[in-house]
Amino acid sequence: MSSRGRNVEVGSEYFAGALSIVFHPCNPYVPTFRSDVRYFEVKDFGWFGGGADLTPNYLDEDDARYFHTFLKEICDKFDPDFYQRSKSACDSYFYLPARKEHRGIGGIFFDDLESFTVDDHKSENSIMVKEKYKSERAQVFEFVCQLAKGFLPSYLPxxxxxxxxxxxxxxxQWQLLRRGRYLEFNLLYDRGVKFGLDGGRIESIMVSAPPLIAWKYNVVPEIGSPEAQMIETLSCPRIWV
Amino acid sequence: MSSRGRNVEVGSEYFAGALSIVFHPCNPYVPTFRSDVRYFEVKDFGWFGGGADLTPNYLDEDDARYFHTFLKEICDKFDPDFYQRSKSACDSYFYLPARKEHRGIGGIFFDDLESFTVDDHKSENSIMVKEKYKSERAQVFEFVCQLAKGFLPSYLPxxxxxxxxxxxxxxxQWQLLRRGRYLEFNLLYDRGVKFGLDGGRIESIMVSAPPLIAWKYNVVPEIGSPEAQMIETLSCPRIWV
Incomplete structure (x- = not known):
């Protein structure tokens, strides 16, 4: 398990804070869990990002439904459309084009929450828009807090x-091979990893890597096996709620 | 061990052939070995690439000197400056900027041999230049064959x-951690991997990954230990011949 929290340059021209949690469980039947919330502020503008997603080695539809339902309930209190949008964003983001596979069974993902809710705050300066922005920021902040509080209850059961x-x-062995895919995603495609490397924080970035990983050439699970069922599920995102 | 050979579209507008060999030995005292030769031809122009390099987990200066001396002798027969240039190119290429570490103790690396030996063949069309180009191509081909024949004798002793x-x-454990660096290089920085992914050949690309890999947070070897000595050597390329 790894978890990070950071505060950078409070009160100066920019501010950034983040919490991220990754679990790589020992038991292959327990899915890998990743989640984060983060906040950036540059001068007068700030935006939130975050999400939570599940990467099982073996599909359990009850787990998938429980996880997505839990997240949806948090989202619905904030905005009735938000779960659907951030679920789709999660499916799109955690995808390995070279494998034609999604990394896991998804969850929610959002990158730039404030500009999403208040489209025009960056281009206008009227007091009215600023007031709206401040009020929405409080609402978004409340949502992000609720989400962070929900990370463990969404996963621990x-x-x-x-x-x-x-x-x-x-x-x-299957778990170790699937962790290889997890790492492929992180190193080949993840924007957060690229961002962190540019910032020179490689140990903080690589701490989210699985502790042990295996590679084998061209492993194709037997048709009808639980391993094959998992791969099939990863080829096309499903509706869980 | 993995080895690949391919021929693509002979006699058509382009032609490509490659042989690559990677050994990930069981015993942590045996270094990882990577080597390849490749040829691309597009219409009238063709160029060779290739190289060989060594990635030990524990430094043995005798091994390093033997390996570099063996490669230098092959290079010297072709061109007395070639070893130095391709040794420097190897040190530059197999480098992890985020770690400030070179991947291993180097070897030789060349990307575009024919344009290097005949600078102007792409911009001129006179018969003289074409003749020179053909004669140099034969010479380069002979060098690349000698190099490929040298792969095993450079490593097996x-x-x-x-x-x-x-x-x-x-x-x-140290071997498994060092293999993590090997994979970081391949997935974050290697142009061959990016090229192969775009070509949709991920299993052929990932076959060069180590079979088992470990990650731990912020491992810093004890000062003066053989592990620390290895890291120190990787921080700055050395002259071995």
Missing amino acids: IVKRKRDLPYGDRER | IVKRKRDLPYGDRER
């Missing part, structure tokens, strides 16, 4: 159901 | 000296 399931070498 | 050395968990 799944861990508890799975963590004592017996498993053998087959499941362990 | 090192394997034989090291493969039966006893090792424990400390050396194995």
Whole structure:
């Protein structure tokens, strides 16, 4: 498990704060969990980003429904359209084009929340727009706090159901191979990783990598196996709620 | 070990052929070895690329000197300046800026051999230039063949000296961590990987990844240890011949 929290240059021209959590569980039946919330502020403008997503090695539809329902309930209190939009954004973002695979079964993802809710605040300066912006920022902040508080409750019940399931070498090897995909995504495609590398913080970035990873050439699971079912699910995002 | 050879569209508008070999040995005292030769031809123009380099987990200066001397002798027969230029190109290419580390102790690397030896063949069309180009192509082809024949003799004596050395968990864990760096380079920086992904050949690309890899946060070897000595060597390329 890794978790990070940072505050940079409070009160100066820019401000950034973030919390991110990644779990790479021992038991192959427990999915990997990633989540974060972050805030950037440059002069008068600020925006929030964040999300949470699940990467199982073996599909459990009940887990997927529980996780997505939990996130949707938090989103719905904020904006009835938000879950759908951020769910689609999550599916689009966590995708490996070279594999034609999504990284996991998704969740929610948002990159630039304030400009999304107040389209014009960057181009106008009237007091009215600024007031609206401030009021929406409070609302967005409240949503982001609720989301962060929801990270563990969205995931821990799944861990508890799975963590004592017996498993053998087959499941362990599959888990190590699937972690390879996780790392491929992080190093080949993740914007956060690129951003962090440019900032010179490689250890803070790579701390989210799985602790042990395996590669094998051209592994194709047997048709009808649980491993094949997982791959099939990753080829096309599903509606879970 | 992985090795690839390909021929694409012979006799058509372009032609490409390549052989690449990567060894990820079990024993942590045996260095990882990577080498390739490749040829591209588009209409009237063709160029060779290739190289060989060594990535040890533990530095053995005798191995480094043997390997570089072997490659230099092949290069010297072709062009007395070539080793130095391709050695520097190798040091520059296999570098992880985010780590401020070179991937290994180098070797040789060349990307575009024919345009390097015949600077102007692309901009001129006289028969004289074409004749010179053809004659140099034969010479370059002979060098590339000699290099490819040298791959195993440059490496196997090192394997034989090291493969039966006893090792424990400390050396194995260090090997797995160092393989993480190898993969970081491949996925974050290697142009060949990017090129291969665009070509949709991800399994052929990822076959060069180490079979098992570990990550840990902020591992700093004890000062004076063999692990620290290795890292120090990777921070600045050395002259081995």
